[in-house]
Every structure is written in structure tokens, then in C-alpha cells.
Amino acid sequence: MSNTSQCRVCGGTVHEFFDFGRQPLSDAFLAPGSDLGQEFFFRLATGLCEACTMVQLMEEVPRDRMFHEEYPYYSSGSAYMRDHFEGLAKRLLATELTGEDPFIVEVGCNDGVMLRALAEAGVRHLGVEPSGGVADLAAEKGIRVRKSFFEESTAKEILAAEGHADVIYAANTLCHIPYIGSVLSGVAALLAPTGVFVFEDPYLSDIVERTSFDQIYDEHFFFFTVRSVGAMAAAHGLELVDVERLPVHGGEVRYTLAPAGSRQPSAAVAELLAEEDARGLGETATLRRFGENVLKIREDLTALLRRLRDEGRSVVGYGATAKSATVTNLCGIGPDLVSFVCDSTPTKQGRLTPGTHIPVRTPEDFARPYPDYALLFAWNHAEEIMAKEQEFRDAGGKWILYVPDVRIV
Ligand code: SAM
Ligand code: TMP
Ligand code: ZN
Numbered sequence: 001m002s003n004t005s006q007c008r009v010c011g012g013t014v015h016e017f018f019d020f021g022r023q024p025l026s027d028a029f030l031a032p033g034s035d036l037g038q039e040f041f042f043r044l045a046t047g048l049c050e051a052c053t054m055v056q057l058m059e060e061v062p063r064d065r066m067f068h069e070e071y072p073y074y075s076s077g078s079a080y081m082r083d084h085f086e087g088l089a090k091r092l093l094a095t096e097l098t099g100e101d102p103f104i105v106e107v108g109c110n111d112g113v114m115l116r117a118l119a120e121a122g123v124r125h126l127g128v129e130p131s132g133g134v135a136d137l138a139a140e141k142g143i144r145v146r147k148s149f150f151e152e153s154t155a156k157e158i159l160a161a162e163g164h165a166d167v168i169y170a171a172n173t174l175c176h177i178p179y180i181g182s183v184l185s186g187v188a189a190l191l192a193p194t195g196v197f198v199f200e201d202p203y204l205s206d207i208v209e210r211t212s213f214d215q216i217y218d219e220h221f222f223f224f225t226v227r228s229v230g231a232m233a234a235a236h237g238l239e240l241v242d243v244e245r246l247p248v249h250g251g252e253v254r255y256t257l258a259p260a261g262s263r264q265p266s267a268a269v270a271e272l273l274a275e276e277d278a279r280g281l282g283e284t285a286t287l288r289r290f291g292e293n294v295l296k297i298r299e300d301l302t303a304l305l306r307r308l309r310d311e312g313r314s315v316v317g318y319g320a321t322a323k324s325a326t327v328t329n330l331c332g333i334g335p336d337l338v339s340f341v342c343d344s345t346p347t348k349q350g351r352l353t354p355g356t357h358i359p360v361r362t363p364e365d366f367a368r369p370y371p372d373y374a375l376l377f378a379w380n381h382a383e384e385i386m387a388k389e390q391e392f393r394d395a396g397g398k399w400i401l402y403v404p405d406v407r408i409v
């Protein structure tokens with residue numbers, strides 16, 4: 001019965017555990033007048049590698065379709081995330097970047113949200129960013145950016161031109177790269193013998209525990225765990241030496257890799273590994289249960305939205321996130337159930353959501369007039385958004401959440 005593919009990390013057999021069906025590109029917001037018949041769709045499905053336990057997509061979307069001149073995600077759009085990255089920059093300045101003329105490379109620097117503080121501190125740095133529009137925004141902040149995809153050949157060119165890196169950093173980017181073997185070979189070559197590769201991405205354990213299935217979309221190819229990352233690192237002469245759970249984006253882990261044998265692994269690595277094993281994260285049965293929970297959320301959310309529509313209530317979406325493509329397309333949520341979605345990103349406004357064609361409008365439109373209900377697609381920014389939109393609640397408005405279950409608050 002089960003579909004299989006070949007693991008992009010170890011070559012082992014990947015067994016499918018959930019099929020989200022036909023899905024569009026999650027960040028392909030349609031401009032007015034575009035041919036709706038020309039949208040790109042693919043089959044979004046997830047599987048577990050029986051050899052290394054890496055959870056991954058069964059099908060890959062070509063990278064140029066996702067990351068290009070008009071890639072619409074601006075990392076600096078959230079004040080909370082700006083603080084998060086500034087905090088990390090300060091910490092790196094005090095720890096890993098203390099030598100003489102230290103050098104840091106960021107893979108997927110986007111609009112420069114993290115490198116800005118380091119550039120201002122005069123640290124030698126390089127951002128590698130294939131999406132031209134956001135790379136330009138980083139350059140305008142005084143950040144050195146190379147407009148390309150990071151892979152082994154890029155790493156070797158950087159090494160030849162600039163020497164070894166003390167820190168290589170990637171946030172919400174490594175999990176986007178199916179050709180991850182090439183990236184790790186590049187990291188192993190570019191990293192100084194005393195250097196570290198630090199990356200942070202959504203954590204499979206949080207996704208399974210919270211049923212945050214909307215973390216699964218075209219751009220998120222891998223769903224890491226301590227076990228799968230440890231195995232992947234070892235295959236490239238690297239070692240997982242530290243892990244740190246992060247509260248951002250619905251639950252992430254920051255992994256630190258170093259050349260094998262160069263640093264003593266922290267106790268946190270073994271502790272989190274034991275927790276994963278106790279939760280059965282590497283087992284098909286656990287992931288199939290996750291799939292059943294996804295179907296329950298789909299049933300509850302569509303039933304609620306249909307009931308509200310039939311009762312004549314107005315419902316608006318908040319946050320035209322990439323994640324919401326999975327929710328709206330899996331659940332069949334179109335403009336008949338959610339009349340529009342408001343979002344602060346100028347390049348998304350005036351467009352239609354991918355696949356389901358819900359209009360995207362400005363946050364100002366949210367109050368003209370306030371709807372009865374707001375479906376919070378950007379639930380990972382709930383605190384920031386609910387505080388900003390307190391007047392909506394004061395006016396009697398209610399938020400609808402669907403992670404970890406469907407609730408009105
Ligand atoms: N680091 C930022 C953050 O955490 O907000 C940006 C994350 S964004 C979701 C992913 C970024 O990775 C995009 O800007 C994309 O263009 C970039 N990207 C995708 N593949 C890449 C690659 N092979 N090398 C470097 N950047 C890549
Ligand atoms: P993300 O969940 O992938 O970070 O995307 C968040 C989306 O929500 C992004 O398109 C920007 C939007 N957004 C707002 O419209 N208002 C806000 O206050 C925040 C934090 C995000
Ligand atoms: Zn594998």
C-alpha cells in the first residue's frame with residue numbers, strides 16, 4: 001500500500017505516512033489578472049526514512065519556482081523575530097566571534113534581519129541569499145550579500161575568496177534544501193577547525209505534539225530531530241554538540257554542529273534524544289496518529305466555518321502565511337468561508353492566496369468594519385498580533401485557532 005521514495009540524506013527507504021493531496025506553491029500569491037489556470041501544483045506528502053529517521057517530503061518542487069526575485073517573505077516583518085535574531089547576534093559576538101577578524105556566513109539571510117547587527121558591529125560577514133528582492137533589502141542595510149543558492153560549489157568559492165568561516169548560520173533555511181548533502185559537504189569544507197555550524201528550524205516533536213500540520217508545505221522539505229540531525233552530521237565528519245529548544249515559529253530547535261571531536265557535546269543533546277525516543281518520534285505508528293489528528297482538525301475547522309457562514313457571521317483570515325496554503329487547500333477553504341486575509345506584507349496585498357484564491361488585503365482593512373471572527377493563520381505570532389489588534393476584541397471580535405485543536409478564544 002505505502003508509497004516509498006529514496007532518502008535525500010542517507011539513500012535509505014522513505015515510507016509515506018500522510019498525503020496532503022494536490023497543493024500549490026505556498027508563497028505564489030497571484031497578481032490581479034493572472035491566469036488562474038496556470039498555477040503550479042504538486043502532491044504534498046510526508047514520509048519517514050526507515051534507516052536514518054529523517055522525515056521528509058515525498059516530492060520535491062524545483063528550487064527556482066520557490067526562491068526567486070519576487071519571493072515575498074520578509075523576515076523583518078515581525079518585531080518579535082527581529083528581537084530574536086538580534087539576541088542571537090549579540091550572543092555570537094560574545095562567544096564565537098571574539099577572535100581576531102572573525103568571519104560569519106549566513107545561509108538564507110533574507111532581508112538581513114540577523115546580519116544587520118553584526119554588520120553594524122563591524123564583523124566580517126557574508127549573506128548567501130538566492131531570492132533577489134529580499135537580498136537587495138539586505139544590501140540596502142549595508143550587508144554584504146551574494147545572490148546565489150548555497151551548496152558545495154558556493155562554499156568552495158567563498159573559502160577560496162575569504163578563507164574559513166568561524167560561524168556558519170542558517171535560520172529556517174536548512175530545512176528548505178532537499179540537496180542537503182551538498183550543503184553539508186560545503187559547510188564541512190568552509191568551516192574553520194574551531195568553527196561551528198548553527199541552524200534553527202521547526203522541530204518535528206513540536207509539530208507532532210501540537211498537530212501543527214501547517215508547518216508542512218513545499219518549502220519545508222525536512223522535519224529535523226536530534227536523532228536524524230546527529231546521523232546526518234556524522235556522515236559529513238561533523239558532530240552535533242548542542243541543542244536548544246526555541247519558542248519561535250511554533251517550536252524550533254537550534255542545532256550546533258562542529259568538526260567531529262573538536263568540542264565536547266553538551267548534556268542537552270543526550271537529554272533531548274532520550275525524550276524523542278520516549279515519544280516514539282522515529283516510529284511510523286506515531287506519525288500515522290499525527291495524520292489522524294490532522295484529519296480531525298480538518299473536519300472540525302470546516303464544520304465551524306460552514307456553520308458560521310450559514311449563520312451569516314463574517315470571518316476574515318489574519319496572516320497570509322505560507323503555512324496557510326496547506327490549511328486552506330487541505331480543508332477547501334475559499335472566499336465563500338473566509339472573505340479575505342489581511343497581511344502586513346506589501347507584496348502579498350492586492351493578490352490572491354495560492355490555490356484557494358482568497359483576496360489578500362492590508363491590516364487596515366481588518367477594521368473596516370471588524371469581522372465577527374478572525375481565523376489566525378499566523379498563530380505563531382499570536383501574542384504580537386493579538387496585542388496589536390486589541391481593539392478587535394474590544395469590539396466583540398473573536399479569534400479562531402486551529403493548532404493544537406480548533407478553538408474560539
Ligand atoms: N533566515 C530568515 C528567517 O529565519 O527569517 C529567512 C528564512 S526564509 C523562510 C528562507 C530563505 O532561504 C529564503 O530567503 C530563501 O530565498 C533562502 N534559501 C532557499 N534556499 C537556499 C539556499 N540553497 N541557499 C541560501 N538560501 C536559500
Ligand atoms: P510566518 O508565520 O511565516 O512568519 O508569516 C507571518 C505572516 O503574517 C507574514 O506574511 C506577515 C504577516 N504578519 C502580519 O500581517 N502582521 C503581523 O503583525 C505579523 C507578526 C505578521
Ligand atoms: Zn535516511
